[in-house]
Amino acid sequence: MENLAKAYNPHDTEGKIYKYWEDNNFFRADAKSKKEPFSIVIPPPNVTGVLHMGHALDGTLQDILIRYKRMKGFEVLWLPGTDHAGIATQNVVEKELRKEGKTRYDLGREKFLEITRDWANNHRSRILEQFKRLGASFDLTRERFTLDEGCSKAVKKVFVTLYNEGLIYKGAYIVNWCPRCRSAISDIETEYLSERGHLWELAYPFRDEFGAIVIATTRPETMFGDVAVAVNPRDPRYSHLIGKTVVLPMIGRDIPIIADEAVEMDFGTGALKITPAHDPNDYEIGKKHGFSPVWVMDEEGKMSDNAYVPEELRGLDRYVAREKILEQLKLQGELVRAIPHEHNVGHCQRCNDTIEPYLSEQWFVRMKPLAKRPVEAINREELNFIPPRWAKIYLDWMHNVRDWCISRQLWWGHRIPAYYCDECNEMMVCMEQPAECRKCGSSSITRDTDVLDTWFSSALWPFSTMGWPDKQSGDLEKFYPTSVLVTGFDIIFFWVARMVVMGYKFTDKSPFEYVYIHGLIRDEKGRKMSKSSGNTIDPLEIIDKYGTDALRFTLANLVTYGGQDIRLSDERFEFGRNFANKIWNASRFVLMNLEGTDDRPVDTEALTVADRWVLHKYSIVAGELDKNFGSFRFSEAAQLLYDFFWGVYCDWYVEIAKIQLQNPQTKLNTQRVLKFLLEGQLKMLHPVMPHITEEIWLLNNKNTITFEPFPVYEPLLVNEPAERRMNKAIDTIKALRNIRQSFNIPVSSLIKARIYCDDGEDREDFELTAQYIKELAKAGRISLESGLPERIPARSATVMIGSALVAVPLEGLIDLDKEIERQNKKIEGLEKEMKSLRARVNSPKFLENAPKDVILKTKERINEIEQQSQAIEDLLKSLVEG
């Protein structure tokens, strides 16, 4: 054991240990096991992605739960996989193509998909390899991909079923259109940003008389698609104009002035241009009044090449066209004015391009009828959010849910299983391509060219990955529904809510019992981490620099139950690194001192006070840990582990063990206790810091720590007297060290300490711990005196430990003024505390209402303070008198 490195080097450990786990298939789940199941499916990272801090946090927390439950004896499944990430992946591949000066249209659909598939396959393993570096104990034999055969089958099955039940429909509606992606996107993929623009007031001249009506618009380029001008019928400024005809500037097309209640009189000019093909509200108004929409912009955001658009503008980008139009209108005197106007503009979440509302044929899922059971799930506690406040956000969304636009005009994704007869246009929605048209019998059939929103397949993830709709594997029965979903709040609507919807619809159950929502990772200034702002912290770099376990421990410690965002900086990981090193070195110490020991258990008859004390504390920590891991309180668990290992085991027990190891009578049992506690703590730490604990564990054990039973609260180890005794001893040691430091007494000079105490319990307590005090406070001699002295020994530094007085005679060494100052300060503190205690006790209401134990405790404390104050005052007197 002497050959262990002086400092923990994670790189010597991590790769080796992970391989050991992998080679032995420790993480493979058995669907036939009799053990109670515990399962998590990973939120599938995008194939194109690289591991970022969000993944690291998410993955760490899942792995902690998984490893903890594995040690608790559950049959555990953590199912890994990746998401094909429709738009994101397609964008990346298109970007690559652009470097070669090509577009996807140059390649054609088949060729483009082939390239994208290769790309995805390459990256698919990369991200999972990165998760492995996190120590993720997932079952790689069950790895899934949202576009693999099984998932695709599930997608088709769900689509066809929903269609047949009328829950999926196709139709022309205004959708959010991203001109850059050339696709529709859903409402929640549209991000509204406040932008400074203009409200342009344009004059549309009357056809049959002099004058004009002035409308207000933020998008003048859509004017050629106008079908009417609408005013509020109650608006006195305009009511006389209703029914008249105006002429669209530049193209001279006639449109009527109509009346509609929806027009707000006090916005803009009170006159609204109606452009049904390019605005959601206008679409509604247009429909109501029976107008046919006029398209003037194409799917790339360019002005259409049709008769409605002036020739010189056709094919121009929408913003270029806007400038030209304004220029022209200004010349013609039809641009009345431009008012600076701040308004919200939709942007594509994926590519940030400005969204155009666009009337087009799309597929939708009717969400309202599907939302009923997901709403009830909260009340029935079939679905529980942690922290619970997220349930409200989820419910609000469910209550106001709108139809979900699921079709995307992309190539990369699940192609919609709808088929059209080329002859008669009959539409057939079915699992496989039909051989012939069911209506006219033609064999010329074409599949719908749209693909599905990525989140459609993600919504099925918890059960599509378990084999649904097939049941052969047994995974569905054993591991579905899953136990918990761990994710960030940013995808509650995108993913969590839709999984619940689909879960209830197709499996009759919530796909998970708990949703644990953690905060988002931010940079040290609280900004969102993003590649574009260059403020990301790469978890792999952190792993290289500090080690995986350091990363995991730090993150676990930083995450809060309330789900607060986490501000990270590089240096924060030193915390975990230092702790790992501490574990390493304490282990090294213990292992070095195990020579000559045996494999027998701790002899509980022969325990010293310190042994009993540390075992007592250990048992309590084990119990607390169980509670914390069981209730997703990761940081409390991490803090507990840290405090016990460092603050109790290392700082006190190991130091005391050094004493006990010197004594042949206590040596053997001390070794056993050291080892028992070290191994127990390795187990406790293992879910959070798997590599280092396994490495150390294997130095002394044949089998992996992976399946070791997690330590539990052990009532037999609880020992209150030992705790009381050690608390006194520790207080005394600290007091003596304080005196030593205050008076600059060098370590080389041994101090003497006299402890004046009662002959009863106090004396017994101190007798049992006197040796620890002597050694750890570097005292030459400890003497126990009976009762408090009548006169405090002169030229002594003193301190009260409970009702006992500890005095250190410091002939010649003591600085009188310094000691007086020290004691005065002490009295000051006591007096302050006393004041508030007295006020309480003197109030009859307190005595009436407060619980008895609180009253008792308060009175005891008052007595204690009185005693101490008295002693200190006596001391001061004797100091002054010399």
Add this chain to the structure above:
RNA sequence: GGGCGUUUAGCUCAGUUGGUAGAGCGCUUCGCUUACACCGAAGAUGCCGGGAGUUCGAGUCUCUCAACGCCCACCA
């Protein structure tokens, strides 16, 4: 417009049923004592955002105000 979160030591943040505040880092002073300087020892630092209320007692519960942040809706 609606909703949520945050405000505690110089910094970053804990604080689970109300009992008189903690950690890490940083800072000060010592120290290479049979693991560890990625260390050990001793210390300093807080009207727990402001105000009001409930209570014997409030960082913790209620109301209110303020600042910052986020989400949803949305006005052409």
